[in-house]
Structures are given as C-alpha cells and as structure tokens.
Amino acid sequence: MTTPRFDIIGQALSDASRTRMLCELMEGRSFTNKELASAAGITAQTATAHLRLLQNAGLVLAEKRGRCVFHRLANAEVAQVLEQLAALAPSSHLHLAQRRKAGDIAQLRSCYDHLAGPVAVAMTGQFLDRGMLVEENGGFRACGHEIWPKLGVSLPQKPSAVARHQPFARPCMDWTERRLHVSGLLGKQILTHFFDQGWVRRNSHKRGLQITGLGLRALEQVLGLRCEALIDA
Incomplete structure (x- = not known):
C-alpha cells in the first residue's frame, strides 16, 4: 500500500x-x-x-x-484544493467582511479556470434550484436544461473514462462564502463564455473580475440574478 x-x-x-x-x-x-x-x-x-x-x-x-x-x-485540481484549503484556513467571518468592505477581496473572481465569489455561489444556487445540477454522492451531476446553452455549456453526450476520473461538474468550497460553487469542465465553459460574450473582464485586482453591463443584464434575464446586490453586499 x-x-x-x-x-x-x-x-x-x-x-x-x-x-x-x-x-x-x-x-x-x-x-x-x-x-x-x-x-x-x-x-x-x-x-x-x-x-x-x-x-x-x-x-x-x-x-x-x-x-x-x-x-x-x-492543473485545475491543485487550484481546487488550494481554494478549499483557503476556506478551512483560520480567518474570522468578521475579518473577511472587513476585507470585502475595504475592497481587498473581489466579489467576483477567477478560481483558476472557473468563477468564484458571491456571484458564482448565487449562480450555483440557481443551478440547483432549477434542477440544472443535482447533488449526488458528494458531487454534482449536470442535467439537461434549456438554460445551459445560454451560458455556453455543452453537456457531454455520454460518460467517458476521463469523465469518471474528472467529473464534468464538481463542487468547490468557496473561500469567502463558505458555500459551494461549481468547477470542473462545466465551470470552465461558463467562464470562457462570459469572457467571449464580454459579460466579465479582468480588473487590476489580482484574481478579481468585473461584471459588465452586458453581463448584469444577461444574468438577470437568464437566471433571474440581481448581481448588483451581491456585488455591493
């Protein structure tokens, strides 16, 4: 062994x-x-x-x-482990709130190849509420839904050997929110689509991302998310 x-x-x-x-x-x-x-x-x-x-x-x-x-x-697995370790590392919620208020932690950021932060957590909540994702055996299973193509997501037609070892949709514990956001190939497709459509762009704050006006309107129309409240919280 x-x-x-x-x-x-x-x-x-x-x-x-x-x-x-x-x-x-x-x-x-x-x-x-x-x-x-x-x-x-x-x-x-x-x-x-x-x-x-x-x-x-x-x-x-x-x-x-x-x-x-x-x-x-x-690889992406290293990034996911680091994000989860950051969620476990000693840090009080008050301290995190103070850092958010000071602008030291971006409200929307990239976690290697997928989205993280309050907006990403809220999106994942919508995926679960709408039946687009199902929690199963400690992971996520993506289900067919008309909304996925609007987010740039192409679901796999059938499982493959690679998919069994690297699930298409994976839960990732968000560092600041202490709740799950989605990673894996699904998360990567979403982030790529957001960049391609001009819904987000990088800002000067390290991993921080900025949602554009196009992105705000798209997320409200597609998922019913009012991102302004999440970003200003």
Missing part, C-alpha cells in the same frame, strides 16, 4: 511567501519569476528557491517561452 506524502505538500505550503505566490497563480494565468517575487514581496533569487520547492511538490509547472520562464499551477 502506498502512503500519500502529505509531508511534502505540507512543507510546500508552510511558508507565507510560497502561499502568496500560489494565490497569485490561482488566477489561472502564468507569471514570471520576477512577477511572482513582486507579488510575494521577496527577491527574485528567493522566489527561485521557493518555486523550485513548489515544482518538486507537484504544485507548479515551469515553461520556457523565448527568453522567459513562466510558472503556472500544475
């Missing part, structure tokens, strides 16, 4: 500078050593050592593009 090496992951997550770099990478984009060093408030030389440890732990991948080396999270 193989024993999981939790100690290797624990060591990788035990330093605040490394966790800050991982949080930066949870946006889903790739960054250079210098950019991650700046985000963590450390020197480029120190960042190099930290990134090597994260790579050895299987959390980060490095890719050479031209003269630069870019770093990204190893």
Whole structure:
C-alpha cells in the first residue's frame, strides 16, 4: 500500500511567501519569476528557491517561452484544493467582511479556470434550484436544461473514462462564502463564455473580475440574478 506524502505538500505550503505566490497563480494565468517575487514581496533569487520547492511538490509547472520562464499551477485540481484549503484556513467571518468592505477581496473572481465569489455561489444556487445540477454522492451531476446553452455549456453526450476520473461538474468550497460553487469542465465553459460574450473582464485586482453591463443584464434575464446586490453586499 502506498502512503500519500502529505509531508511534502505540507512543507510546500508552510511558508507565507510560497502561499502568496500560489494565490497569485490561482488566477489561472502564468507569471514570471520576477512577477511572482513582486507579488510575494521577496527577491527574485528567493522566489527561485521557493518555486523550485513548489515544482518538486507537484504544485507548479515551469515553461520556457523565448527568453522567459513562466510558472503556472500544475492543473485545475491543485487550484481546487488550494481554494478549499483557503476556506478551512483560520480567518474570522468578521475579518473577511472587513476585507470585502475595504475592497481587498473581489466579489467576483477567477478560481483558476472557473468563477468564484458571491456571484458564482448565487449562480450555483440557481443551478440547483432549477434542477440544472443535482447533488449526488458528494458531487454534482449536470442535467439537461434549456438554460445551459445560454451560458455556453455543452453537456457531454455520454460518460467517458476521463469523465469518471474528472467529473464534468464538481463542487468547490468557496473561500469567502463558505458555500459551494461549481468547477470542473462545466465551470470552465461558463467562464470562457462570459469572457467571449464580454459579460466579465479582468480588473487590476489580482484574481478579481468585473461584471459588465452586458453581463448584469444577461444574468438577470437568464437566471433571474440581481448581481448588483451581491456585488455591493
């Protein structure tokens, strides 16, 4: 029997500078050593050592593009685990509320390749209420519904071997809301559609996203969501 090496992951997550770099990478984009060093408030030389440890732990991948080396999270599963660990990490709800009010936590953000934050949680609630998603065996099962195509979602025609190991729709515990939002390929399709339709755009706040006027109207028409109240809360 193989024993999981939790100690290797624990060591990788035990330093605040490394966790800050991982949080930066949870946006889903790739960054250079210098950019991650700046985000963590450390020197480029120190960042190099930290990134090597994260790579050895299987959390980060490095890719050479031209003269630069870019770093990204190893995969979506790593991002999901980090988001769930963030929800478990010590942090009072009052502290989170104060940070929201100060604008330090985006109300809508990307969690690697899917949406997170109050709007994403509210959307997932609508999916469940309308029978578009069903909670089953601790996970989500997507059901056929006329709304999915309006959100850019194409449901799989039949299960595949890959789908059994990587479910199409997965629950992800939201860091700030302590409630579930949807991830997996379904979540990725939704985020891609939102960008393609101009419903959201990136802002200057790290993982933060901004809902455009088009997006506000679309979500109200398609799901009956009044996002202004969620964003201003």
